[in-house]
Amino acid sequence: MIAMDKILTVCPYCGCGCGLYLHVDRGRLVGVSPSKSHPVNRGSLCVKGWNAHEFVIHPDRLLSPMIKDKGEFRECTWDIALDYVAHRLMEIRDRHGPDSIGILSSAKCTNEENYLMMKFARAVVGTNNIDHCARLCHSSTVGGLAAAFGSGAMTNSISEIRDAKVLFVIGSNTTEQHPMIGMHMLDAVDRGAILIVADPRRPQIAEFAHIHLRHKPGTDVALLMGIMHIIVNEGLVDIDFVRRRTENFDTFERILRDFHPHAVERITGVGIEEIRRVARIYAMEKRSMLFYAMGITQHITGVDNVRACANLVMLTGHIGLPSSGINPLRGQNNVQGACDMGALPNVYSGYQTVTNPRARRKFERAWKRKLPLKPGLTVVEMTEAAYEGRLKALYIMGENPLLSDPDLNHVNEAMKRLDLLIVQDIFPNETMQYAHVVLPACSFAEKDGTFTNTERRVQLLRKAIEPLGNSRPDWEIITELSRRMGYDMKYRGTYEIMEEIALLTPSYGGMLHHRLREVHGLQWPCPDVAHPGTPFLHRKKIAKGLGTFITVEFKPPAELPDDEYPFILTTGRIYFHYHTGTMCRRTSVLEREEPECYVEINPDDAEVLHIKDKSQVRVSSRRGSITVFARVTDRTPQGVVFIPFHYSEAAANLLTNAALDPTVKIPEYKVCAVKVEPLIKEDRRPRSIKIVDLEDLRIT
Amino acid sequence: MTKEWILPKGHLSYWLRQLRNTASLIAPLRVDGDIVFKSLENIHEVSLDNPALLPSPKEFLFPQQESLFWVEDGTKVRQLYNNEKRFVFGVRSCDISALRLLDRFYLEGYEDPYYSLRRKNTVFISIVCNNPDPTCFCIGLGTGPYLEKGFDIQLTDLGDRYFVQAGNTKAIRIIRQWKFLFNKPKRVDYEDQYEVFLSSKARFQKRISLENVREYILAGKVKDSFWGSVTERCFECGGCVYECPLCTCFTVTDRVYSFGIDRVRLWDTCLFKGFTRMAGGILPNEKKILRTKRWYYHKLIHYPDVLGGFGCVGCGRCTVTCPGKIDMATIAIKLRDLQDND
Incomplete structure (x- = not known):
C-alpha cells in the first residue's frame, strides 16, 4: 500500500466543481489540497472543500444494509436486502402498476449512477416517475x-x-x-x-x-x-x-x-x-x-x-x-449532470423527451424493453401522490426530502403512508425513520465516475480509498437490484456505463473516461471523440435555431404578508453549511462555526418587536413553527426575515409554502408569510431563597 | 557543523534508491497537471526543476488529520504514534526555514510528542531554488533561496552535479553510508555554487520588506478602515492558514464509534469565529475584522516579539490560494504604497 498518495478528484459540494487532491496514507484518508492547474479553482478552495475529507470516515456512516423489523432496523446481508427490495418492488408493480412506484435520483451521485437510475426506472420498473432535487432548485x-x-x-x-x-x-x-x-x-x-x-x-x-x-x-x-x-x-x-x-x-x-x-x-x-x-x-x-x-x-x-x-x-x-x-449557477456538484442524464420525469438523457416517439424508439432498441409513454411525477407531486395513496413505493437515492422539501409536516405524513420506502444513502437522515430498507452507499472518495459542474464540464471522479464497511457504490447497487428484477445490466466499470451514455446522448458523444483523464474534463456539447468540448454555447446560432421571446407576466408571490403574518420569510444556504447538512454537519470545523439555526432580522423590525441579538425567537407560518436564535443585521431588509434550511432541529421548511410554479412545479422557497415573536423567558429567579448562614458552612 | 560533497547527477537516482531502501521516500511528482508530494514509486519520475506551485511539506510533520489516541471499553487508552521513517526530497529552502519556527512552537516548553517523533524520523533534503515563482519573496526575509544553516541536507544544482551540504550529524551519517557516490568538492565547485546563488537571487520579481510594514503598523499608522477593506474581501476559506508552511492552528475532535473512541487532531484556523468560542457560546472575535487583523498582527508583530522572526517565510503560497487576494505579499505591498504616500 502506498505510504502517501494524492489522488485528483472533484469536490463533492457545490456546482463549481473544483479540482482537489485527496491525500491517502496507507489506505486512510488524511487530507485535501487544491489543484493549482484546475481552470475553476486555480489553487484555491472554499472552507467546505478544504474539509471535504472529514465526513467520509465519520462514525455515523451506514456500513451495512438494514431491514426494518417490528419498528427497528436490523442489519442484514446484501443478498437478503436486495432480494427483499426486488421482491417487494415487483409485488407492488404487479398489484398496483408501475406508476405506483416513484424514484428519487440524486444530484450528489455520478452521471453514470443517474443514468442507471433513470434506466432502472424506465426499463426495469417501467415508469417515468423519476425526479431529483433539481426540481427544487433549477x-x-x-x-x-x-x-x-x-x-x-x-x-x-x-x-x-x-x-x-x-x-x-x-x-x-x-x-x-x-x-x-x-x-x-x-x-x-x-x-x-x-x-x-x-x-x-x-x-x-x-x-x-x-x-x-x-x-x-x-x-x-x-x-x-x-x-x-x-x-x-x-x-x-x-x-x-x-x-x-x-x-x-x-x-x-x-x-x-x-x-x-x-x-x-x-x-x-x-x-x-x-x-x-x-x-x-x-x-x-x-x-x-x-x-x-x-x-x-x-x-x-x-x-x-x-x-x-x-x-x-x-x-x-x-x-x-x-x-x-x-x-x-447550479447548486449541487452534479445537478447539471443528473439533469443531463435524464433523471427527470419527462426526458431521457440529453433532454430527449419521452413523448417524442423517435427518442423513445431509440432507447427502446438500446435497452430492449418497452418504455412508458406518459411523463411521470415530479418530486413534490410524488409526495402528494403518496399522501393520497396513489404512490405505494418510493426508492430514494442520496436525497433527504424530509428536510429539503417544502411544508415538512405534510411530507412527514406522506412518507408514513408508503408501503415501501427504500433509502440509499451514506448517512442516516431524517427520511430514514420511515424507511423499510436502508442500503448503504459509498461516498465520493470511494468510487469512480463523472460529475458535470455548472459550466457543463464533465470531470472524472477518481476512487481514493476502498469502500467503508459493507457499503457499495450506488451504481453497483442499482445493477444488482436490476439483475434480481430480471433485467441484467452488465457493466464491468463506470467507464462502460459512460460508453452507453455517449452512444445514446448526443451532447455526451465524446465524453469517454480515457479522454477526461488527460485534461480537467470536457464541456458539453462534445458530440464525438475528436471534439474538444464547447467553452460557450450558442456560437453563431442559437442551439434550437432561433431564440424565442416568451411573454411573461408579473404575478405576486402565492402568500403575501398580512396582519397576522407580517413578515416575508426567505430561505437559503449559509457559507459553512450545505443543504440538509448530511456532510457538513459531520465535519467538526464546519459544524463548530455555525452549530445553530438562526433568523436574520432587520434592526428596525427587531426594535419594534423587542428582539435582542442572539435571543431566542419563535417564527411561525400557517404550516408550522420553529424556535431559533435572532441575528439582528441590516443584511436583511425591513419586513423580510431569512432562515437557513440546513438544520433539522429547526427546519425552515416546516414554515415554507408548497405553492408550485405551474409549469415545472418548483416550490416557492423564497417567499412565504411568517410572524416572529420573542420567546418570553421564564422567570429564572429562584422561587424561594433560603439564606444560609456563613457560620453553618464553616468547616470546624 | 556543515560538511560538503559533490554528487554527480548520474548518481542521484542510485542514491535515492538506496535511501528508499532504508525509509519511505517522498518527493515532488508531476500528476494531472500539478506537482504534489507523494511516495516515490519510480525514481525517474521525480520532478526536480519545479517552476511553480510546489506544495508545503508541513503535512509530513503536522498532518491535516491525525489520530492521537484510541479509547476502548471506556478506560483502555492506546496512544497512536506514527513511527514511520521518511526522507522528504526536493523541499524548498523557505520551507526549511518555516520548519525552524514550527519546531519552536511544537518543541519548546511543552514538547508535542506526535510532532517530536515525526520530526526525529524525517530527514528533509532541500534544493536551492534556481527557479523562483513570481509569487516568491523569501529573498527579502533571509529565508531563501538558499540557506547557510538549519537544513538537514541541501543540494545545489551545478548543472552536471549537485553540491551537497549536510547540516547536522544525522545528515552526515546518512551521506557517509553511501560515501562512494560522493566526491570531495574542489575550489571551482564552491565558485560555481556561489554563481548559482547569485543567479537565483537575480530572478526574484518581488522584494518585500516586512520590517517596514511592521514598523508602520507599530507606529499606529494603519487605520481600521484599511483592515476593514481587507476584511471585506475575506472568503473565510482558511486557505492562507492551511497552505502556510508555519501556521500551527489545530482543533481536536472525538469520533465515537461503537467499538471505541478516536481522538483526532485536525488543521484549523484562527480566521474562524468559532476558533475562540467560549463557554456559553460567546464569540470574542465575532467581528471578522478582528480575526483578519489578528492574522497579520500575529505574523508581523507577535512572532518577531516572541520567536525572534517573522511568521512568514515568503513562500508566496497564500498569494496563490487566497480567493480574495488579501495575501501577505499583496497587503505588504499595499501598506508600502500607503507609506510612500504618507
Missing part, C-alpha cells in the same frame, strides 16, 4: 431556458468571467454559495468590470457591487421587465441580433409596454433612476454576463423569472460570445 432553468434557447445550462465558462465588462448578478449569494465563481467575479471587478447585484438581502458580493438593487422578494419579473422597458424605450435594443437570431419579439414588445417604470417602481420598491442606470450599463457594454441562482428560480413564477432573464439577454444580444451570456 427546474425553472431547465424549463425556461430550454424553451428560449434549446439548452438549459450556463452558456459561458467560469474562466471567461474575469474578462467580462459587466456582471449582472441577480438572486445569487455568489461568494458564499459558489465561492470559486465569486473569486472570478472579484477578479473581474479588480480588472475594471462593473458589478450589478439585484438581491433583497445584502450578500457579501453586494459589498463589491457598483449598483445594488434591493427589490422586494418575488418581484423579479417586474424588475427585469422594467429594465427591458427602458432598453426598448431608449433604443438600446440590439435590433440586428433580434432580427437575425430570435423570433416572437413583436408579441413580447407589446407585453413589455405594460411595465412602465413608474409601475415597476411601485411593485419592486426600486427607484426609476436606479433601474435606468442598470438598463443602460447592461445594454451598452458588449461583454455582459448575467448570473442567477435560487433567488430567481425558487418562486411560483420561477419559469417566468428565467424567461425574463433570457429575454433580457436576447434583447441586448448578450449571448453566443465569450464573456457574454446567461449563467444559471
Whole structure:
C-alpha cells in the first residue's frame, strides 16, 4: 500500500466543481489540497472543500444494509436486502402498476449512477416517475431556458468571467454559495468590470457591487421587465441580433409596454433612476454576463423569472460570445449532470423527451424493453401522490426530502403512508425513520465516475480509498437490484456505463473516461471523440435555431404578508453549511462555526418587536413553527426575515409554502408569510431563597 | 557543523534508491497537471526543476488529520504514534526555514510528542531554488533561496552535479553510508555554487520588506478602515492558514464509534469565529475584522516579539490560494504604497 498518495478528484459540494487532491496514507484518508492547474479553482478552495475529507470516515456512516423489523432496523446481508427490495418492488408493480412506484435520483451521485437510475426506472420498473432535487432548485432553468434557447445550462465558462465588462448578478449569494465563481467575479471587478447585484438581502458580493438593487422578494419579473422597458424605450435594443437570431419579439414588445417604470417602481420598491442606470450599463457594454441562482428560480413564477432573464439577454444580444451570456449557477456538484442524464420525469438523457416517439424508439432498441409513454411525477407531486395513496413505493437515492422539501409536516405524513420506502444513502437522515430498507452507499472518495459542474464540464471522479464497511457504490447497487428484477445490466466499470451514455446522448458523444483523464474534463456539447468540448454555447446560432421571446407576466408571490403574518420569510444556504447538512454537519470545523439555526432580522423590525441579538425567537407560518436564535443585521431588509434550511432541529421548511410554479412545479422557497415573536423567558429567579448562614458552612 | 560533497547527477537516482531502501521516500511528482508530494514509486519520475506551485511539506510533520489516541471499553487508552521513517526530497529552502519556527512552537516548553517523533524520523533534503515563482519573496526575509544553516541536507544544482551540504550529524551519517557516490568538492565547485546563488537571487520579481510594514503598523499608522477593506474581501476559506508552511492552528475532535473512541487532531484556523468560542457560546472575535487583523498582527508583530522572526517565510503560497487576494505579499505591498504616500 502506498505510504502517501494524492489522488485528483472533484469536490463533492457545490456546482463549481473544483479540482482537489485527496491525500491517502496507507489506505486512510488524511487530507485535501487544491489543484493549482484546475481552470475553476486555480489553487484555491472554499472552507467546505478544504474539509471535504472529514465526513467520509465519520462514525455515523451506514456500513451495512438494514431491514426494518417490528419498528427497528436490523442489519442484514446484501443478498437478503436486495432480494427483499426486488421482491417487494415487483409485488407492488404487479398489484398496483408501475406508476405506483416513484424514484428519487440524486444530484450528489455520478452521471453514470443517474443514468442507471433513470434506466432502472424506465426499463426495469417501467415508469417515468423519476425526479431529483433539481426540481427544487433549477427546474425553472431547465424549463425556461430550454424553451428560449434549446439548452438549459450556463452558456459561458467560469474562466471567461474575469474578462467580462459587466456582471449582472441577480438572486445569487455568489461568494458564499459558489465561492470559486465569486473569486472570478472579484477578479473581474479588480480588472475594471462593473458589478450589478439585484438581491433583497445584502450578500457579501453586494459589498463589491457598483449598483445594488434591493427589490422586494418575488418581484423579479417586474424588475427585469422594467429594465427591458427602458432598453426598448431608449433604443438600446440590439435590433440586428433580434432580427437575425430570435423570433416572437413583436408579441413580447407589446407585453413589455405594460411595465412602465413608474409601475415597476411601485411593485419592486426600486427607484426609476436606479433601474435606468442598470438598463443602460447592461445594454451598452458588449461583454455582459448575467448570473442567477435560487433567488430567481425558487418562486411560483420561477419559469417566468428565467424567461425574463433570457429575454433580457436576447434583447441586448448578450449571448453566443465569450464573456457574454446567461449563467444559471447550479447548486449541487452534479445537478447539471443528473439533469443531463435524464433523471427527470419527462426526458431521457440529453433532454430527449419521452413523448417524442423517435427518442423513445431509440432507447427502446438500446435497452430492449418497452418504455412508458406518459411523463411521470415530479418530486413534490410524488409526495402528494403518496399522501393520497396513489404512490405505494418510493426508492430514494442520496436525497433527504424530509428536510429539503417544502411544508415538512405534510411530507412527514406522506412518507408514513408508503408501503415501501427504500433509502440509499451514506448517512442516516431524517427520511430514514420511515424507511423499510436502508442500503448503504459509498461516498465520493470511494468510487469512480463523472460529475458535470455548472459550466457543463464533465470531470472524472477518481476512487481514493476502498469502500467503508459493507457499503457499495450506488451504481453497483442499482445493477444488482436490476439483475434480481430480471433485467441484467452488465457493466464491468463506470467507464462502460459512460460508453452507453455517449452512444445514446448526443451532447455526451465524446465524453469517454480515457479522454477526461488527460485534461480537467470536457464541456458539453462534445458530440464525438475528436471534439474538444464547447467553452460557450450558442456560437453563431442559437442551439434550437432561433431564440424565442416568451411573454411573461408579473404575478405576486402565492402568500403575501398580512396582519397576522407580517413578515416575508426567505430561505437559503449559509457559507459553512450545505443543504440538509448530511456532510457538513459531520465535519467538526464546519459544524463548530455555525452549530445553530438562526433568523436574520432587520434592526428596525427587531426594535419594534423587542428582539435582542442572539435571543431566542419563535417564527411561525400557517404550516408550522420553529424556535431559533435572532441575528439582528441590516443584511436583511425591513419586513423580510431569512432562515437557513440546513438544520433539522429547526427546519425552515416546516414554515415554507408548497405553492408550485405551474409549469415545472418548483416550490416557492423564497417567499412565504411568517410572524416572529420573542420567546418570553421564564422567570429564572429562584422561587424561594433560603439564606444560609456563613457560620453553618464553616468547616470546624 | 556543515560538511560538503559533490554528487554527480548520474548518481542521484542510485542514491535515492538506496535511501528508499532504508525509509519511505517522498518527493515532488508531476500528476494531472500539478506537482504534489507523494511516495516515490519510480525514481525517474521525480520532478526536480519545479517552476511553480510546489506544495508545503508541513503535512509530513503536522498532518491535516491525525489520530492521537484510541479509547476502548471506556478506560483502555492506546496512544497512536506514527513511527514511520521518511526522507522528504526536493523541499524548498523557505520551507526549511518555516520548519525552524514550527519546531519552536511544537518543541519548546511543552514538547508535542506526535510532532517530536515525526520530526526525529524525517530527514528533509532541500534544493536551492534556481527557479523562483513570481509569487516568491523569501529573498527579502533571509529565508531563501538558499540557506547557510538549519537544513538537514541541501543540494545545489551545478548543472552536471549537485553540491551537497549536510547540516547536522544525522545528515552526515546518512551521506557517509553511501560515501562512494560522493566526491570531495574542489575550489571551482564552491565558485560555481556561489554563481548559482547569485543567479537565483537575480530572478526574484518581488522584494518585500516586512520590517517596514511592521514598523508602520507599530507606529499606529494603519487605520481600521484599511483592515476593514481587507476584511471585506475575506472568503473565510482558511486557505492562507492551511497552505502556510508555519501556521500551527489545530482543533481536536472525538469520533465515537461503537467499538471505541478516536481522538483526532485536525488543521484549523484562527480566521474562524468559532476558533475562540467560549463557554456559553460567546464569540470574542465575532467581528471578522478582528480575526483578519489578528492574522497579520500575529505574523508581523507577535512572532518577531516572541520567536525572534517573522511568521512568514515568503513562500508566496497564500498569494496563490487566497480567493480574495488579501495575501501577505499583496497587503505588504499595499501598506508600502500607503507609506510612500504618507
